Amino acid sequence: MSGDSILEIESIRKEYGSLVAVDDVSFDVERGQILGLIGPNGAGKSTLFDLITGVQTPDGGTVNYDGQDITGNSLERNVELGLVRTFQQTRVLGQMTVRENLLVASQLSDQPRERADELLDVIELTEKSDILAEGLSFGQQKLISISQALMLDPEIILLDEPLAGVNPTMENKILDLIHEMHDEGTTFVFVEHDMDVIMSECEDIVVMNSGRLLTRGPPKQIQNDDRVIEAYFGGEGA
């Protein structure tokens, strides 16, 4: 195992009846990296995120975070430890103001108001702080949902399709936010269907297919791997 992994997934497994959604998957995440997680629809990526973060309990295997076994921990406990995720569907509350949406996510922050205003400045939504969040665009709501995760002072964030459905301008804002947090030392695991983004943003990529880990490597290697191309284009594809 690598000397500086923040997360170690060992033979993790989840079954839904006869369907094995995640099939004995093992990999490490190194501290400070941006790791891409890709695979065709139904490969098991979101389920894997659920198992790592405590949304669901695995049927087998272990998750080690920062040297401790966190398998079966609740989502809340993992958030306290610094392991945070975002969801494909944003959880922004329309009837609260933009700033309140950040404050409700911040039980752990010592200076929540300052942190919220700092993040609103970074994402250029300061002037919208006091409007109801339902008045934000879809892309702005995505930015808020990532900022909600950042209010929790995470060591590592698992992002489930943070760019899905947003326009290129907003995509750049979200990527800027990720870069800024990455520069400050936050580790990211990033599920994304846009291959150009994955190839340019991630130092290392894990590929899943039909619940299994197919391969792992740097972008150039993954791009030229016949098994990856087959997984995407061989069957019905994504």
Ligand SMILES: Nc1ncnc2c1ncn2[C@@H]1O[C@H](COP(=O)(O)OP(=O)(O)OP(=O)(O)O)[C@@H](O)[C@H]1O
């Ligand atoms: N609660 C559930 N009950 C039964 N089957 C499920 C459940 N959740 C997921 N599955 C199945 O498990 C498999 C993996 O699904 P998962 O959502 O993890 O894939 P994914 O890689 O995230 O896909 P996508 O890219 O479409 O989001 C799929 O076949 C899916 O239909």
